[in-house]
Amino acid sequence: MKFEKSKINTVKRGAKKAVYDKSEIYSILDETEICNIAFIYNNKPFVQPINFGRLDDKIYIHGSLKNRMTNALLETEEVCLNVMILDAMKLTRSAFHHSVNYRSVMIFGSVKELTSDKDKLQGLKTIINHFVPNRWEYCRKPNKKELKATKVLEITIKTASAKIADTPPADKKDDLNLDFWTGTIPVKKxxxxxxxxxxxxxxxxxxxxxxxxxxxxxx
Structure with a gap:
């Protein structure tokens, strides 16, 4: 299944790198532990990294009761978040054509706060098990006080797109005879x-x- 292309998720620059397949997009999400969330707070733009968990078309994040990001997201009831995996650095003969191979995902979704203890625990379980599979079964569960002090947000993925670059370095023909090393430096975490x-x-x-x-x- 694919996300339907729309004005908001259609990749325009580097359109050949665009991916709309849900399984491929979700696999990139599942390979990363941290996402970057954009939001407006006091009329100022912010981007904040945060750990998350995914279950089907839902993403879960958490924060303290006074966390400015979670409060800002609840005010707008929508969110844009991004993840990126760096796979290689591409060095070329010209400074202009240096680049990277990568896999990135842009998510657009709606936001709501989970209020029942049951739902909050499910959201937190998803986050913990996204960090390390099955970890929820090997640690103490949040108590009433901890649950009360924590906001858990559920993001429903409305649409998304990915960009994947996996190509060798590319120089112009005029530069190919220049005596500068050119190649790829693979990157692995x-x-x-x-x-x-x-x-x-x-x-x-x-x-x-x-x-x-x-x-x-x-x-």
Missing amino acids: VYDFPISDEFAKNKTKIPNHILDFVKEKNK
Whole structure:
């Protein structure tokens, strides 16, 4: 299935890189831990990074009761957020044509606050399990006081698009004989071996779900 192209989500610059397929867009979202959210607060523009979780066509974020971003989003009831994965740096003979290979997603959605404890817990569970799969089953759940002090927002994805660049460096023909190194520097994020904190170091074994997560991420 694809997101229908509209004025708001249609990629104009670099249209050949555009992707509207939902499964491909969601796979990019699921590979990242942090999204960047744009909002207006006191008539000033802001962009804030935040961890998130996705379940089907819903994205969940959280914040404190006085968090300016969550309050601003609830006021407008809509949001634009972005994620980007850098895959390679492309160095060319000319300064002008240096570029990168990447996968990026732009999401447009509606926003509402979850108010029941059941819904808030489901949203927080989605965020935690997005960080590390199954982590919710291996940690203490939020208590009443913590839930009361936390806003959980549900973003319904209305439309989206992705841009994917995966091409070699491109120089103009006139520059090909210049004696400057040209090529690609692949970029890979590495998840290192887990480090136990001082209280868990000698009494709590690193659980398999964490070791499996690190192994899977480093494939």
